Amino acid sequence: MNLQKSLIQPCFEQLSRRLHKQYSLLNKTLTASFKILYSLPKNQNVGCEKIVEQMKKEIERLSKLQKDLNNYSKDDQLIIKKMQLRLQYHLSLLKDSQQEKKIEKVDEKEKEKEKEKETETETETIIKEERKMEIEKEKKDEKEKEMIVEEKKEKTKKNPLFQDQIKLRKLELNRKLTEYMFRKGYNKTGTMLTERHHFLKQLVDQSLFLQGKKVSVSLSKHDLSIPLKWCLINRSKLKKIDSRFEFQLKKQQFIEIMRKGNRTKAINYARKNFPPWVGKCFPEIKRVMGLLAFATPNEQSPIPIEEKEPFEMLPKRYQLLYGEHSWKKLNEAFQREHVILFGLSESPSIEVEFKSGICALKTASCQNSHKPNQNKKTKEKEEQKDLEINSFDQKMKVLKSSDNNGTNSIGQRNTNCPICHPIVNKIAENYPRNLITHSLIICPLSGQIMTPDNPPMICPNGNAYSLDEMKKMAEQNNGIVTDIKTNEIFKFTQLKRAFIV
């Protein structure tokens, strides 16, 4: 997965903003002080002491500038280092995934070693060194732990690449989890995670999400000043994305003014702020302006009409504008824009991967496992069952009762199918399943995939088991095998070999 953009762009944005700040600071102070310095000799009437004073002031100002710039640049260098680290991390992840594909196709031991030598580069050695540092720290513990660590080290000498690979994968998963935590606002868990794992602080943009939280907190308090400031600061970049967020904020401001009943103020506000947005958002402007014609939530009608409040007589779409719904929309829009500005994807990367995993692993038997019959009666029963089922154990029992190879099995494999897990199955209902182009048969007894060396043997009743398992059973039972699904017995000689193309 191309993480480059989402990893490095936030750093880049930070750097460019800092550059702007520094540059403007530099410009201002330099022009101001040099102006004064150039003008000094012209003030012939001014006394000597005052000239000296002014010069000393300029000295102070310039030395302060020097200090500020130094401080800025120290932090800048840290950010650049962070960028480099992230790039290294990204490259080593890519290399690992490429190597994984090669290893799958090729025989294991010998050719692995060859490729280890070919692909070791500086970036990997840097990361390995840092990991070795970690391992050395662990060694300072009790003796028994030392023993274990030493043994593990011996293992790593045999397969150094694998060990690094496993750690990298874990780190990547943890990175995604921390990003998810910060995005959703679970800050305590996020900070706990960063404390547990070494590089996470460098890899996750905690500050970015915390900044974003300030704005969203103010939105939840129905305060528009902070979001408007934010829009001002980021105006040029929001334009590049072609965002309408600023307009939506102003629309909400208009609604708030209307809520208080002050129509003239509202009209003035609209005259000032809406014209630049007419090109893009004219329909929305029209609808919002329509609010002027209707009663506001707190207004009383001069002529009492029935027993209803005048506000309740409004068409629904206008009523909605005054409600909580528009604030929620604003919040969501902010979350999106905020994240896109910094080059991150709209939904957290763990969700994207998780869902593409669902698409990759979902099969028709996973789909059917929670819906054994399609009749109406059974559907009602299912709905009742769904209401009753709360505990995990009960859910698993329901799974087992379905007549499908996917969920109940004796070989351990099929209970491990992640899509058949009750929670995942609910999510997976909305996503397509993977296309299957080749047959794949799994033995219900051993959980292994049947190959031409271990072909399926078909019993006279139609059930299929792998040759190896049937052989074992026959050896233990004097040539008699039992069909586990129906408990019928057959002789081994009655089984027919099937050839799957």
Add this chain to the structure above:
Amino acid sequence: MEILIEELKTTHQKTLQETDTQLRFTLESLESAVEFVSAMSEDEEMMFQILNEWKDSLHEEKRDITIKKSQKDYHRVLSKVGKHLVSLPSNEIPFLTSKKLERELIDQLIAEHLYRIGDFELADQFVQDSGSKIPEGFRDLMVQMHQILNQLDQRDISSALNWVHQTLQLREKDSVKEKEVKKKLIQETSKNETEIKMEKEIEIKKEEQKEKEIEIEIEIEKDEEQDEKEKGKGKGKENSQKNNTQQKQIIKRTHSFEFKLHKAFYLNILLKNEIKEAIKYSQKWFKKFALTHMKEIKQLAGCLVYSNDFAKRRFPELFDGSVWLQLHSEFIEIYCLVAEIPSHSPLELLCQAGESAVSVLKKVSGLIPIKTGDELPMEIPVANNFKFHSSFICPVSKERSTQKNPPVLLKCGHVISKSSMKTLLENGKTKFKCPYCPVITNSQIDCIEIKF
């Protein structure tokens, strides 16, 4: 990209140095000017002359302009980086955007995952922050599992042994109860001739074999009779049968797991060269495994004779600590099998599978609109260890087989779907030639529908 960032670093340093030096020079000249002026404070004309000269020299040096220029290099490289980043494609996949109902579910999944890892502090904090619910009892299961695992890592097998004994007791009680029930049923029901013959054959073999095999045969008798009478019960029956065989599998596996525990502990004692203790331990514990694990016991007993170093060379896999690592992973599998939960975190598996899937989905979603609930238009390649379900694709029609269109076994052993078999039958004929070999199959006699 790497090169760009390196360049960025170097230009940043350069600009910093330059601005620093330039500012330093200006400050120096300012300070010296101040000295001169304060020295010449009495003579005004001289003072202004000096000031003028100093000002002209400042003008010539143009330090402020050089400072501003030096910033430009850094600015240039930074904007290059920015352009490169903008040109990279985004990670958005349109049909995968999040929906409201999913958020709670995903939170629940993540909570499960965190409990599985064993980091209970973190997991509890997450549950607090997100307000997600975890299934009852799951937390306690995981706590127990991790307690035992921690002990195993410290080479202490006591709690693992306790757990093993507990589960074996529970399962064996259940199987004993079922045996009694079956025996009663058999006594009540009548038998056919063929069944009697079968029974006799089987009984002869029974006497020579163990308890477990007797169970299987009793089940067969009972079920054959009951199937004749009660056809409607179908699923419920299968369930109890499957549960029964599942129980047996579990008993087998825990039994061999117990042996591995004892083996690892025994090897540990050997490592410390305490041979007498090792002998005592083996005498105490290895008896019950004599029937099932004789080969391994022989090997272990043989290790007593060798001295430590020689044993390490002769059986390196026993003494290098890999036994404990294997125990660790096997315990997780068995514990999850007994508790009837998946042994790997579904979140982790899905993310692993998803990594390679994302790039494929991105390409395709740009070209073809993907409808949810259907099949994808192309195949996402998936490694074999992610395959959990059987699926059969007819080699003739390339269709996936379903309950309505099952695969059919021909006389020659080839398998095609029922619908393609029907197309091969012409005009009411019953025989046809297999598409792969010259063997002729009779569709009414020789074909068997297969249930994968």
